[in-house]
Amino acid sequence: MISVVLFFLAFSLLLYVLLGGADFGAGIIELFSSEDNQKITKKTIYRVMGPVWEAxxxxxxxxxxxxxxxxxxxxxxxxxxxxxxxxxMLLGITLRGVAFIFRHYDAYEDKSQHIYNWLFRTSSLITPIFLGMIFGGMISSKIVLPTDTVIPSFAEAYVTPWFNFFSFLVGLFFASLCAFLSAVLLIGEADEEGYPIYVRKAKIATIVVVLLGFLTICYGYFTDIIFVLGIIKNPLSIGLVLLSALGLIPLWYAVKKGNRISSRIYAGIQVILIIAVALIPHFPNLLLIQNDSRSLLENIAPDAVINVLGISLIIGGLIIVPGLFHLLKSFKLIKILEND
Structure with a gap:
């Protein structure tokens, strides 16, 4: 049953990166747009993501x-x-949700609208950066746990592990990935006015993702980040990186042509490859602390708990996944059966 639990753990991570990432990315695209394009993007976001953003x-x-x-x-x-x-990160999600609702349902066009817009756009950028920094803190090998002989300071225990340049690079990389996912999604949802905007944004975001990914790997290599060294020394990870690089060719072509289905498929494949590259080399040791690591499978819950959790996840999955598919299909966010 532990395999079932691990499957749903990976499945939830993938869907949150894809769906939640595209959600955050919409605000990032709006933030880095001209005033006229912000109005276009704002309308598109409410029409496309408004009914499903909470899911x-x-x-x-x-x-x-x-x-x-x-x-x-x-x-x-x-x-x-x-x-x-x-x-x-949780505060950012909350503030972003509040701003998303108030700027839509507030009937008065006054200064409060500017506050809501600013709050939504900035929290859409800052929140995924913090999400990336959390992961960066998990893999930076800077976590210091107190022992009988070592009592770290507050900064060593709770600030340094995530507040460092490597974690910041990971945060920027994830934020750029969110913008890329959202731009690709919005290509197929835009009208004639917004279509060229999202094609251009998708191209720019693709370049930024590649550059930040390369910079993060290089910085990790030259500063001896164990996580990055593990990726570089793992043949499977290197193969997946090369596959991801080759996948940029059809992805770029699909984005350039504005093919809404194939571009989404290629974008999803890129996300799967990125997650695989990040997790495979060190699994199950996914929490790298100073001079040590913590295995995900170390000191897990008793078998009885795992069995109940696994059964609950299966039952819940049979209910949630079809419901989510129906929700996305109802608002035409799934277009697999349509033509490009």
Whole structure:
């Protein structure tokens, strides 16, 4: 049953990156647009993502619940050492949701609209950066756990692990990935006025993702980040990186032509490859602490708990996944059966 739990853990992570990432990316695209294009993007966001945006965050809730119930020791170290960026990330999600609602339903066009717009756009950028910094803190090997002989300072225990240049690069990389996913999604949803905007944004975001990914790997290599060295030394990871690089060719062509289905498929494949490259080399040791690591499978919950959780996830998946598919299909976010 542990395999079922791990499957849903990976599945939730993938869907949150894809759906939640595209959600955040819409605000990032709006932020880095001209005033006229911001108005176009704002209308597109409400029409396309407005009915489904709350559903995107269900996957991070499932992800957290699985970690909490099945892998309590791993969860304890993660949320204790990284509680500051986790809190800031949750605050960003909350503020972003509040701004999203108020700027849409506030009937008066006054200064409050400017505040709501600013809050939505900036939180759309800052929140995925913090999400990336959380992951950067998990893999930077800077987490220091207190022992009988070592009592770290507050900064060493709770600030340094995530507040460093490598984690910041990871945060920027994830934010750029969100913008890329959203731009690709919006290509197929735009009218004639917005279509060239999102094609151009998708091209720019693709370049930024590649450059930031390369910079992050290079910085990690030259500063001896164990996580990055593990990727470079792993033949499978290198193969996946090369496959991802080759996949940019059809992706770029699909984006250039504005093919809404194939561009989404290629974008999804890119995300799967990126997650695989990041997780495969060190799995199950996905929490790298100073001079050591913590295995995801270390001190897991009792078999009885794992069995109940696995059965619950299967039943819940049979209910949620078809419902989500129907929701996305109803608002025409799934176009697999249509022509490009």
């Amino acid at each position: 995107n965050h269900i996957w991070i809730i499932i992800l957290i619940v699985i970690l909490w119930v099945a892998f309590p020791q791993y969860y304890k170290v993660m949320v204790t050492s990284l509680h500051i960026p986790i809190t800031l």
